[in-house]
Amino acid sequence: MSKATASPARSIAAHGILILYTIIALFPVLIVIVNSFKSRQAIFREPLMPPTASTFDLIGYVTVMKQGDFLLYFQNSFVVTVVSLFFVLLFGAMAAFALSEYRFRGNTLMGLYLALGIMIPIRLATVAILQLMVASGLVNTLTALVLVYTAQGLPLAIFILSEFMKGVSDDLKNAGRIDGLSEYTIFFRLVLPLVRPAMATVAVFTMIPIWNDLWFPLILAPSESTKTVTLGAQLFLGQYVTNWNAVLAALSLAILPVLILYIAFSRQLIRGITSGAVK
């Protein structure tokens, strides 16, 4: 019976559409990377050709390395992302444990309160966040970004992690309690290791928007020493808009780390989306 769904014509058509869309998805990325290795004339004369021996040129990368403080920007982005991620995972897991493990008054209400942030974007609070940061002297510090991103990441992290923690066996935790373990030991030693796959999923979901964000670095930390790589690239591109070599090289440099990380973690990410996101 199921033969009808897998006739050759149908399957060729399916592959045709998927290949077409894959080309649409990858082409802009490839064309930028390919052209970043070419000389200026070749970029314009034959934009669709790969670099050859005569048109190969790294002048764009040289300009980027000389002009932009990209290493510092990378470092800032890295610090902000890793530290925010750490707090989101730690605090998120703790709160998720409290919500899923203990029955106390206001439990549901607290869960709803924390889930508000999944739907309401933190960006709408920008005006008051900036005032808060000005008042506490945190403008132009990475701390400001870490605080905002931690708050931004917590709601979804708590939501996903508490779903997973409900699945951890009660017998295990009760056995621990009988052995006299404290609630903290149960959480850190027994439960956390068991929800590690869910933590990885949350990590990927939290990381991408933080690394790519332009709005908060632009508003809270635009100074030279605190620029993130997204903001740095934005300003660099605006400034060098006529230097195509440099622009293409900067774009490629911004694409590559994300692309490498994505390919390394894509299985994790896709498993995360396909297992937990739709309930």
Added chain:
Amino acid sequence: MTAPKRAIRWHIGVFLAPAVLIYTAIMILPLVGTLQLALFKAVENVQTFVGLDNFRTLFGDPNWSTGFWNALRNNVWFFVIHMLVQNPIGVMLAALLSSPKLRFSAFYRTAIFVPTVLSFVIVGFAWKLILSPLWGVAPNLLDLVGLKFLFSPWLGKESSALIALSLVSVWQFVGIPMMLIYAALLSIPDEVIEAAECDGVTGMAQFWKIKLPLILPAIGIISILTFVGNFNAFDLIYTAQGALAGPNYSTDILGTFLYRAFFGFQLQVGDPNMGAAIATMMFLIILVGVCFYLFLVQTRLRRYQF
């Protein structure tokens, strides 16, 4: 004292405190603060309560109201294009990917999701270059299929810039509906599909009559995610067209409008209170959308779930 009272379980508080404190201090209080700021105005550098005056300015003063309605209209278009293009393509790709005998499906999945993980800055600029008439990529490509006459500098024309940018955004985010629908399709039990096949419902008919009704909740979720994301968008427009959302504000959406009101642009000075008023409007729009989804759409869709 009758029953022995249970000791206060301090650990619950300890577990909850860090998350609740940060979330409340950095997200909820500023959100409330922003809504509150919308009711104040700086008179000689002193914040004075003015009730709904800022909203009266926003809707009554032509300097503000034309900008606001323009941004709102563009934003609605932005959303409509996403719903009409992004989500159907996502559903189609997911339907193709989920057929059990498809080879290379992991490769397609990974490749089509690539644009989604890139930042707006990269996407905005890369497309700006590709669509630029200076660099012949887009005209060259159209030439290959004999359609060169169709080319025009889309991003530079008032009539097409918003559509072009919406499609760029669709290109970037089509991976999200694809993945969520894909997950929903995989979770349909095999027995349901087998039963359909025994009844002779296969191929397209099977998709429309069996699978589509079963994935409606997932389509509901991607619709509300698209809605919230679109009415909160900023980065792509800012990267591709700058804070002025040119040409002639034709790509201005609420996010860029808020940014200009808050920080000022050209001759106008930034006004946090007007910024707060616009943020309040965005909050209300998103709130209405979310409530509509939670109370009207989701409750009706639930009966389809297993």
